Amino acid sequence: MSAHVFIAEDEASIVSLLKYNLEKEGYKVSHSENGEDALKQIKLKQPDLILMDWMLPELSGVEICKNLKKDNKFNDIPVIMLTAKGEEEDKLKAFDTGADDYVTKPFSQKELNARIKSLLRRSKPQSSSDIVEFTDLKIDRITKRVYRKDKEITLGPTEFKLLDFFIKNPKRVYSREQLLNNVWGENIYVEFRTVDVHIRRLRQAINIQNTKPLIRTVRSAGYSLES
Amino acid sequence: MSAHVFIAEDEASIVSLLKYNLEKEGYKVSHSENGEDALKQIKLKQPDLILMDWMLPELSGVEICKNLKKDNKFNDIPVIMLTAKGEEEDKLKAFDTGADDYVTKPFSQKELNARIKSLLRRSKPQSSSDIVEFTDLKIDRITKRVYRKDKEITLGPTEFKLLDFFIKNPKRVYSREQLLNNVWGENIYVEFRTVDVHIRRLRQAINIQNTKPLIRTVRSAGYSLES
DNA sequence: CCCCTTTTTAATCATTTGTTAACTGAGGAA
DNA sequence: TTCCTCAGTTAACAAATGATTAAAAAGGGG
Numbered sequence: 001m002s003a004h005v006f007i008a009e010d011e012a013s014i015v016s017l018l019k020y021n022l023e024k025e026g027y028k029v030s031h032s033e034n035g036e037d038a039l040k041q042i043k044l045k046q047p048d049l050i051l052m053d054w055m056l057p058e059l060s061g062v063e064i065c066k067n068l069k070k071d072n073k074f075n076d077i078p079v080i081m082l083t084a085k086g087e088e089e090d091k092l093k094a095f096d097t098g099a100d101d102y103v104t105k106p107f108s109q110k111e112l113n114a115r116i117k118s119l120l121r122r123s124k125p126q127s128s129s130d131i132v133e134f135t136d137l138k139i140d141r142i143t144k145r146v147y148r149k150d151k152e153i154t155l156g157p158t159e160f161k162l163l164d165f166f167i168k169n170p171k172r173v174y175s176r177e178q179l180l181n182n183v184w185g186e187n188i189y190v191e192f193r194t195v196d197v198h199i200r201r202l203r204q205a206i207n208i209q210n211t212k213p214l215i216r217t218v219r220s221a222g223y224s225l226e227s
Numbered sequence: 228m229s230a231h232v233f234i235a236e237d238e239a240s241i242v243s244l245l246k247y248n249l250e251k252e253g254y255k256v257s258h259s260e261n262g263e264d265a266l267k268q269i270k271l272k273q274p275d276l277i278l279m280d281w282m283l284p285e286l287s288g289v290e291i292c293k294n295l296k297k298d299n300k301f302n303d304i305p306v307i308m309l310t311a312k313g314e315e316e317d318k319l320k321a322f323d324t325g326a327d328d329y330v331t332k333p334f335s336q337k338e339l340n341a342r343i344k345s346l347l348r349r350s351k352p353q354s355s356s357d358i359v360e361f362t363d364l365k366i367d368r369i370t371k372r373v374y375r376k377d378k379e380i381t382l383g384p385t386e387f388k389l390l391d392f393f394i395k396n397p398k399r400v401y402s403r404e405q406l407l408n409n410v411w412g413e414n415i416y417v418e419f420r421t422v423d424v425h426i427r428r429l430r431q432a433i434n435i436q437n438t439k440p441l442i443r444t445v446r447s448a449g450y451s452l453e454s
Numbered sequence: 455c456c457c458c459t460t461t462t463t464a465a466t467c468a469t470t471t472g473t474t475a476a477c478t479g480a481g482g483a484a
Numbered sequence: 485t486t487c488c489t490c491a492g493t494t495a496a497c498a499a500a501t502g503a504t505t506a507a508a509a510a511g512g513g514g
Contacts, residue, residue: 069356070356070358070359070360071359071360071361071362072359072360072361072394072395072396072397073361073362073397073454142398142399142400143398143399143400143451144400144445144448144451156446156469156470156471157446157447157448157470157471158470158471159470190471190472190473191472191473191474193472193473193474193492194471194472194473196491196492196493196494197471197472197473197493197494198471198472199492199493200492200493200494201470217491217492217493219480219481219490219491219492220490220491220492297513383458383459383460384459384460385459385460417460417461417462418461418462418463420461420462420463420503421460421461421462423503423504423505424460424461424462424504424505425460425461426503426504427503427504427505444502444503444504446468446469446470446501446502446503447470447501447502
């Protein structure tokens with residue numbers, strides 16, 4: 001899963017240079033050459049990182065940056081400012097607008113790559129700290145959402161807990177008793193058959209037509225989450 | 228950038244002890260020995276935290292605290308009350324005036340430091356930005372106004388705080404308990420169901436006909452602000 | 455004392471949960 | 485192979501849980 005880098009820059013030569021290099025690094029790259037469009041695109045595409053020219057037609061990089069940093073939905077997308085002048089004053093101003101890093105043209109591609117990598121490393125875990133994935137299943141414990149192949153799935157509380165438990169140790173087989181203890185709680189009494197019922201409900205919710213089912217039944221032993 | 232602690236206390240020995248210790252911890256410290264002056268100074272200097280004696284000449288700590296908590300500009304400066312008597316009754320009264328914590332003399336410097344640190348940690352991130360946006364919601368913490376799609380919305384104080392809290396971590400699901408702790412305060416007891424009522428009022432206020440609602444209910448988990 | 459906000463309460467509404475019982479199918483024994 | 489048994493599957497339903505809502509009560513400030 002490669003990161004998506006957005007370039008807001010009006011000089012075509014720089015864009016193509018950046019694009020070439022970034023794609024070689026394995027990033028998905030898109031770009032825009034004027035400020036107004038850039039802002040629109042960014043909000044639409046929600047890239048993982050932005051390279052932004054200091055000066056842009058229509059809407060300056062500074063303005064875009066300020067705008068993004070105000071909005072909680074976009075304010076943790078890291079921004080690297082590109083500028084022609086190497087003055088300290090501008091650098092300070094750039095940080096002031098909320099830019100996360102600052103590079104003066106001409107810049108070495110190698111250095112830029114390093115900075116990009118560093119910013120991405122910094123921002124990724126923030127947004128995915130409590131997100132667990134297993135094959136095409138993704139569960140987000142913060143927002144309490146579950147996805148299969150990036151499509152959201154709605155689960156009842158118990159099914160959510162059940163899946164959350166399975167995903168901690170995929171492929172491991174759990175007996176009904178273990179499931180009851182871990183998902184329902186130690187000192188709560190429900191019938192063993194109840195587990196079957198919830199397994200069924202979970203299966204129905206996460207299954208996709210013509211795909212091999214994710215939950216395996218192990219006769220006289222229990223259930224497990226399989227890939 | 229060190230925090231600024233204000234001491235309102237008339238016993239010189241205590242002041243110098245506190246001052247010595249707090250400065251060693253790296254805080255900027257200022258103080259006043261009478262109530263009236265203290266209030267003036269606080270409004271002038273806007274410290275990050277206040278240590279206030281229960282009894283003060285001119286204007287009691289209780290009065291100052293009440294006064295501050297009424298004013299939007301100062302009501303999130305955390306206040307720790309210092310008092311000689313260790314009586315529960317006073318403790319309740321202190322919280323009643325809006326104090327955030329309560330320490331009885333004689334106190335251990337270590338404990339006081341811990342409490343200061345905890346209160347500062349809690350209040351700092353609040354001062355992130357004066358205007359915050361999330362999608363088409365905008366909230367201005369200075370003027371205490373809220374806009375949806377650039378149209379102003381009027382909210383009661385609690386609804387404002389609630390939305391303000393949600394907007395700090397959009398999409399994150401908060402339990403009723405978390406909401407009570409963070410919006411109402413740690414040491415105030417109201418029924419869980421009260422949260423629902425305020426959620427409802429907030430929903431009614433910020434909703435727009437034929438648009439998907441902004442506040443999501445997550446059964447048996449809580450609520451979250453969605454885009 | 456009046457007005458506005460908050461909190462409580464209780465009725466209602468919606469979803470989830472556990473249970474039951476009939477059904478299905480795998481696997482072993484004859 | 486056929487049949488039998490046992491474990492797992494499934495659907496239907498009743499009970500419980502949790503959320504919404506409206507309305508009344510309680511505070512608090514001007």
